[in-house]
Amino acid sequence: MQNSCFRLVTGVLLATAGAVALPAMAADQAADKPAGVWDLTDLYPTPEAWTAARDHVAAEVPKIDAYRGKLGESAAQLRAAMDFITGLQKETARLGVYAGLKADEDMRDPTASERRQVQQQLGVELNRATSFLTPEILSLGNDRVLSYLAKDPGLGQYRFTIEEMLRQRPHTLGAEAEKVLSTSGLIGGAPGNIYNVLTNADIPWPTVKLSDGTEAKLDAAGYTKYRAVPNRDDRKRVFDAFFGTYKTYERTLGASLAGKVNSDLFYARSRNYPGTLAAALDPNGIPESVYHELLKEVNETLPTLQRYFKLRGRMLGVDQMHYYDIYPPMVKLEKTFTVDEGKRLTLEAVAPLGPDYVAKLREGFAARWMHAYPQTGKRSGAYMNGSAYDVHPYVLMNFTGDYESVSTIAHEWGHAMHSRLANAAQPYPDAGYTIFTAEIASVVNEVLLLENMLKEAKTDEERLYYLGTALENMRATYYRQAMFAEFELAIHEIVEKGGALSGERLTRLYGDLLKRYHGDAEGVLKIDDLYAVEWAYIPHFYRGYYVYQYATSMAAANQFADRILAHEPGAVDTYLGVLKAGGSKQPYQLVKDAGVDLASPAPYLSVAHRMNSIMDQMEAILAKQKG
Ligand SMILES: [Zn+2]
Structure with a gap:
């Protein structure tokens, strides 16, 4: 499982445009070990060692076939197969981390790009070699599989994986049908490919x-x-x-998105799901009620979002807000930061998570786990990759010295700590966590960072800046993503009921949502009709029912942070328990067992409450400045 994350900032992946001068490097760093560059020798000492490890795995993969047809012979035989396959998966993931990080250091480097392709090919071969596993385990029958689990403690680390296989039995087809479905993957991906080529190359x-x-x-x-x-x-x-x-291009892009929605429906029906939403959520055991609760609570708290637009209009000095007034900063901050200051501010901010968390984060900061600065050819944006289970997480950033860069340190290292804690506490099969819980650790750190920045701030202008940034971040990550989620559900439901989608119809549906969310009828923010084609700009619609998880993660994170900041007894341990649990439970249940029920209003109300509290603070500063 790939524990990497792309950070969402104001609705798009964080991107750094153009070349940026490198901040001065720390004097104590040797010239051959530049500050701010990660050390990949922790993964493989040399590129040649990587190639040798890759060749070894490639030679082992065909041996998986020896287990085919024999899983039912005994518990020991099943365990031997699982151990062998899991070992190869773990090493393939480690190979992938090295190949990916190397390629992202300089995307123009043909050797690195070829290495990544070679590794991806290996992943495909491994998947193909293990594709018999689930059907064969299911064919043994639940009774026999469960008796093996009870008999052999060595199978314990596979219990959750195997129980999840059994749970999905009604949606797993016979070998013949599975083969057809797996072959159809390339066709199902066609709308997304067409979209990418059209928008990135042809338009x-x-x-x-x-x-x-x-x-x-x-x-x-x-x-x-x-x-x-x-x-x-x-x-x-x-x-x-x-x-x-x-x-x-509304017509073409509409046909392409309609193709994607139809493909979702094809897979949902083929796998016996009642609809596309269930097909997307059930594999991770997430109840549909989570999705509906998010949309309900977001709609009920739209006045909070609209209060933000009114405040923004006031601060920008704009009488009638329009859609193009959302992005300019409300306050300017001239202050710049170094990476070391970013680390210090983050360490101070996470103090409420306890000395052990702080110590582990400090250790990660001191080691060379991060590629910090922009450089020519480097991948833009920021991400964390925690897939090298036996090693440690890696973080890629493009630190430019603005406050956004500092908050990205807090965010990405929130992911890194999540992976580190989970990898330490769980066996490999249960360590990787899903997207549904991934953004909780990062957002909790952002909330804590804001509290620390408000304490550190020297002026009201600075305070206004941090508060305004947090507010805009919550609009983009919570309300905007929920609006996308509502749109996705609506267009899938149309197709499920036998209706048709055209570009023009998509624009109409999206425009209605834009107007409702932004208070067009109430005169809060006017939506010009032309901008209702914005759906065509959102690539995430080609990853069906994906974006809602940004909003639910933010909601869960806010409720966890509320409890931590209020010093509720046990709040820190419960929260850290969620991180340490990794992927050892179904994600919705994991968070619910920690007291945050995403099928209930509380987490969502906590987001609206924090936004209102931020706006109270901003309005108090503005009133003081006026008076
Ligand atoms: Zn993230």
Whole structure:
């Protein structure tokens, strides 16, 4: 399981545009070990050692076949097969971490890119070699499998994996049908591939001239950059040109998204699920009520979101907010930070999580687990990769010295600590956690960082900046993702009921949602009709029912953070218990057992409550400044 995360910032993957000068390196670092560059020798001492390990695994994979047809002979035989396969999976994951990190250091490096492809090929071969496992275990019958589990303690580390296989029996088909479905994967991926090629390569993105003479090329990166410019007319020009271009391709992009939704329905029906939502949620044991509860609570707390738009309008000095007024910062912060300051601020912030957490994080910061600064050819954005089970997590960042960079340290190292705690506490098969719980550890750290920044801040302007940043982050990660989730559910339901989707219909549906969420009818924020084609800009719709997990993670994180900050007895241990549990339980149940029920209103109300509390603080500062 890949424990890596791409951080969502204002609704898109964090991207750093262009080359940025490297901050000065610490003087005590030897020249051959530059500060801020990760040490991959912890994975493999040399590239040659990687190749040797890869060749070894490749030679072992065909031996898996010797277990085929023999799993039912005895508990010991089943255990031998599971041990052998799991060992190869673990080493393949480690090979993948090295290959991936190496390739991301410099995406132009052909050797690194080839290494990554070789590793991916190995992963495909391993999957193919193990594809008999689930059908054969199911064919043994629940009684025999459960008796093996009871008899052989060596099978204990596979209990959850095997019980989950048995649970999904009604949705696992016969060998013939499974083979057809697995072959159809390439067809099912076609709409997403078409979308990527069209939007990244074929659509001629426009260039607009801004009021200061800048020629702004509006591809995806240009749009995220220029939509936040201070001049309002410029922002409108950027929105009109960018979404005007999407509008030109509305029909094609609509056909492509409709293809994706139809493919989701095909798989749901083939696997005997009542609908596409169940097909997406049930494999991880997440009840549909979680999804519906999220949408219900978000809709009931829309006045909180709209209060933010009113406050934002007031701070920007805008009488009638429009959709293009969401991205410019409400307050400017000239202050810059070093990586070391970012680490210090994060360490101070997580003190409420206890001395052990702080000590482990300090240890990670002191080691060379992070590639911190931008460099030519390096992958943009930020992520954590915790898949090298026997080693340690790695973090990739593009630290530029702004506050966003500091908060990304807190965020990504939240993931890193999650993986470190889970890998230490769980056997390999149970260590990897799902996306459903992944963003909890990162968001809790962000909430704690905000508290620390407010304490550290020297001026009210600075305080306003941190509060405003947190508020915008909650809009983008919670309300916006929930709105996407509502749209996804609506378009799938149309197709499930036999209806058809066109680009024009998608725009109409999306526009209605945009207007409702942003209070268009109430005059809070006006949505110009052209921007209702925004659905065409969101690549996540090609990963069906994925984005809701950003919102549910944020809700869970807020409720955990509330309890930790209120010093509720046991709150810290319970929370750390969730991290240490990794993937040893179904994720919804794991979080629920820790007292946060995502099928109930409480976690969602905690997000709205924090947003209101942040706005109370901001309005108090503004009132003081006025008076
Ligand atoms: Zn994340």
